[in-house]
Amino acid sequence: MKIEARSLSFSVRGKTLLQDVSLAVQPGETLALVGPNGSGKSTLMRLLSGLAKPSQGDVLLADQPLARLTRREIAQRIAIVEQQADTAERITARSVVELGRTPWLSALKPWSGEDTQHVDKALRTVEMEEFAPREWSTLSGGERQRLHIARALAQRPGLLLLDEPTNHLDIHHQLSILNCIRNLKVTTVVALHDLNQALTCDRVAVLSHGRLVALGAPAQALAPETVSEFFGIKARWARDAAGDAPFLSFQLA
Numbered sequence: 001m002k003i004e005a006r007s008l009s010f011s012v013r014g015k016t017l018l019q020d021v022s023l024a025v026q027p028g029e030t031l032a033l034v035g036p037n038g039s040g041k042s043t044l045m046r047l048l049s050g051l052a053k054p055s056q057g058d059v060l061l062a063d064q065p066l067a068r069l070t071r072r073e074i075a076q077r078i079a080i081v082e083q084q085a086d087t088a089e090r091i092t093a094r095s096v097v098e099l100g101r102t103p104w105l106s107a108l109k110p111w112s113g114e115d116t117q118h119v120d121k122a123l124r125t126v127e128m129e130e131f132a133p134r135e136w137s138t139l140s141g142g143e144r145q146r147l148h149i150a151r152a153l154a155q156r157p158g159l160l161l162l163d164e165p166t167n168h169l170d171i172h173h174q175l176s177i178l179n180c181i182r183n184l185k186v187t188t189v190v191a192l193h194d195l196n197q198a199l200t201c202d203r204v205a206v207l208s209h210g211r212l213v214a215l216g217a218p219a220q221a222l223a224p225e226t227v228s229e230f231f232g233i234k235a236r237w238a239r240d241a242a243g244d245a246p247f248l249s250f251q252l253a
C-alpha cells in the first residue's frame with residue numbers, strides 16, 4: 001500500500017517540529033528513517049499513522065487522504081509500533097498479539113480460526129511462540145518489544161510503521177527482526193538509529209531539525225559527507241577483511 005506525505009508541517013505551541021516534508025513510499029518498499037535525536041522521526045511516524053494531524057499538508061494512503069478515512073479503516077490498513085509502547089500489565093503475551101486482530105472483528109465477524117492463524121504466524125515470526133502463555137509483567141523489555149511487533153504483524157496491515165523496533169533487542173533478534181521486516185511484502189517505514197542497519201533497507205530518508213535533508217538509495221542518502229554533516233561526526237566507508245559490502249565507520253569530529 002503506497003503512503004505519501006505532501007508538504008507536511010507540524011507545530012505545537014508555536015514550535016515547528018516538522019517542516020515541509022514530502023516523500024512517497026511505494027507498495028512493498030522498506031524505507032528507513034534516520035536522523036539525530038529530536039530531528040522529528042517519531043513526529044513524522046505519528047503523522048503518517050493518523051495519530052497526529054498535520055498543521056499543514058496531507059497524508060495520502062493508497063492515494064486517498066488519510067483525513068477522510070475512519071479510525072477503523074485506518075486501523076485495518078496501518079499498524080504502528082511506537083517507541084515506548086506499553087500495555088496493560090495483567091494480560092498474557094498471546095492476548096497482546098491478539099489485540100492486533102481487533103480492527104477486523106465485529107458482531108458479524110467474531111473471532112475465527114483465521115484470526116488464530118494470524119496470531120500464531122506473528123508469534124512464530126518474532127520467535128515468541130513459547131512465551132505465549134506468559135504474563136506481560138514477567139517479560140523483559142526485548143520480549144515485550146518483539147510482542148508489540150507481533151501484534152502489528154497480526155493486524156495484517158498494508159502499511160507498517162516501526163519506531164526504533166530494535167532498540168531493546170539483542171543482536172540476534174535485531175538482525176532477525178530486520179530481516180523479517182525487509183522480507184515482508186508490506187510497505188514499511190522504520191525509524192532506526194543504527195545507520196548500518198538502515199543501509200540494508202530499500203531506501204533511506206534523513207531528517208534534521210524537522211526537515212527532510214536526504215532521500216534516496218541507501219549508499220547515496222547515507223553518503224559519509226551527509227552523515228558527517230547532519231550527525232556532527234566523521235563518517236567514512238570501511239570494509240572488513242572478508243571484503244563484504246562496505247559499512248559506515250564513525251568517529252567524533
Ligand SMILES: Nc1ncnc2c1ncn2[C@@H]1O[C@H](COP(=O)(O)OP(=O)(O)OP(=O)(O)O)[C@@H](O)[C@H]1O
Pocket residue numbers: 012015017035036037038039040041042043044
Ligand atoms: N508535544 C511536544 N511539545 C513540544 N515539543 C515536542 C513535543 N513532542 C515532541 N517535541 C519535540 O519535537 C522534536 C522532535 O521530536 P521527535 O520525538 O519527533 O524526534 P525523534 O527524531 O523521534 O527523536 P529521538 O531520536 O530522540 O527518538 C524534539 O525536539 C522534541 O523535544
